Amino acid sequence: MPRITPTLWFDTQGEDAAKFYVSVFPNSKITNVSYYGAAGPRPAGTVMTVDFVLDGQQYLVLNGGPQFTFNEAVSFTIDCADQEEVDHYWTKLSEGGEEGPCGWLKDKFGLSWQVVPVDLGKLMSGPDAERAQRTMAAMLGMKKIDVAALYAAADQK
Template identity: 75%
Template structure:
């Protein structure tokens, strides 16, 4: 299978965003930066693309201009081992202008949507006991940042 690299369109903040993302995720780095030349369409010497890796997943950011922006139709899901990881990513990605949303969703300060999800959520939602799964679902629908203990308690009927 060919390698698939998500390409993220920014106005002018591709390098700033890449540096932010590599500061949030472990084992991450900016791997290459290219610049506009005399041919344009932007000012020569300004950042054109930024290649970066977030814990082994490659991305490219492009400073393409204000014509396109992010929306919730595309989001990145972060599978978190526990509440500590949920809290870490939630706090970092909502900092400095990020926006909290519902059911573990948020937008970072660049407008990119993320789902910060505890790994345990899948098991709760697919519990063989449909009533237990529905209680967990009902609890999740009332949350912004997901709370693992509260989800477990709801599933257990507590």
């Protein structure tokens, strides 16, 4: 099967974004930077694309111009093992960005992320529909996810 690489369109901040993302996630690195030449369409010598890897997943950024911007229709989900990971990624990615509801945030480049505990799916599914609804109600009242509070709500009798 061919490899699928998410490509992120930036105006001019693609290299800064790639450097930021590889600083946040372990086992990450920039693998290539390419530049516009005389043929354009942007000034020769400016960064055109950056290839990078975030913990094994390959990405590409393109400095394509101001025509397109990010919105919440596309986001990246980080399945966190515990509250410590939730706190780490929430703090790093929301710095200079915007906190949203239910574990969503926009980073300083406008890209949307969902920072959630890996157990969220388990808490919101299964045979006990009331437990799932208590979890959902608790999550709807949060910005950054509080794992202990989700469990407390789920297990409330």
